[in-house]
Amino acid sequence: QVRLVESGGGRVQPGGSLRLSCTITGGTFSPYGMSWFRQPPGKEREFVATIIWQGAGTWFGNPEKLRATIGKDVPRNIMWIEMEDLKPEDTAVYYCAAASSSDNYFTRQYDYWGQGIQVTVSS
Numbered sequence: 001q002v003r004l005v006e007s008g009g010g011r012v013q014p015g016g017s018l019r020l021s022c023t024i025t026g027g028t029f030s031p032y033g034m035s036w037f038r039q040p041p042g043k044e045r046e047f048v049a050t051i052i053w054q055g056a057g058t059w060f061g062n063p064e065k066l067r068a069t070i071g072k073d074v075p076r077n078i079m080w081i082e083m084e085d086l087k088p089e090d091t092a093v094y095y096c097a098a099a100s101s102s103d104n105y106f107t108r109q110y111d112y113w114g115q116g117i118q119v120t121v122s123s
Helices: 100-105
Strands: 003-007 010-014 016-026 033-039 046-052 058-060 067-073 080-082 090-099 117-121
Touching: 003 090, 016 033, 016 090, 016 117, 033 080, 046 067, 046 080, 058 067
Parallel strands: 010 117
Antiparallel strands: 003 016, 016 080, 033 046, 033 090, 046 058, 067 080, 090 117
């Protein structure tokens, strides 16, 4: 069974950096695209960034709010996001998601979601 497993979360001080990874496990699955979302405490989930899995293309939800780079390691089935200059408002549960087809991807109907990982930005 295909699963997405996030790792790399935790507590970081304001101004610090953090790298989250999302690993595809449990089967042969090659997504069309993968994305990161986050849900701050008491707020709705929001789109962070996305990447095309087979090919090129990355987009960010709001680059002014978050300094981040998204990348992938296709042979190892890993997507990652590296976040810099983190602020307390970046505190959230971060989720990765995968879409199996271009139709699902561009309509944001993701086939798989990770369980989420906590990122806390605090001094």
